[in-house]
Amino acid sequence: MRALLLLAILACGFAQACKNEVPNYRVTSTDGKVRSRAALVGKPTIFLFMKLGCPANPEAIPRFNRLATSLKGKVDVVGIINADLATAKKFAREMKITFPLLPDAKKTLIKGFGAKRSLEMTYSAPKSGLAKYPKVWDGYSRSMLQEVLDGIGHHGFKLPKIAIPYFPIEKRGGCMY
DSSP states (O other): OHHHHHHHHHHTSTTOOOOEEOOOOEEEOTTSOEEESGGGTTSOEEEEEEOTTOTTHHHHHHHHHHHHHHHTTTOEEEEEESSOHHHHHHHHHHHTOOSOEEEOTTOHHHHHHTOOBTTOEEEEOOSSSSOEESOOBSSBOHHHHHHHHHHHHHTTOOOOOOOOTTSOSSOBOOOBO
């Protein structure tokens, strides 16, 4: 019994029980695809929370663009932004964002995940069943990203070895929602 509990905890990544359900959604993203919670099954996804107009965005976006390129075909990187679709598309063009953004003007997803500020992140990596996430990291850094990648790996997804020196050693964060 104890071994099963330990296995369940490790499967969700470093003592983080995946008790948090990904909020239910069905949204057209900035790349024109309809994305939903149900579509997360079988495909790990890193979610990056973004606030329109936050001055910390320009520093973070190139790092997450590079991450998305490095993980292409293995892990999706998806931003969630407090904007409608037209505004999110304009923001993505102006900021040269290469990963899709989910528009969330009413902050339903942002609040549903419990994100408090821009540039927090989480992941979901369900092989089957309901999409869940372990926690929301309160910013981004090299060690936080490594925790996310290790957590995805613990779910049985094979990830390519990627170097992440372009992520800062010290934690960075964004603006409060």
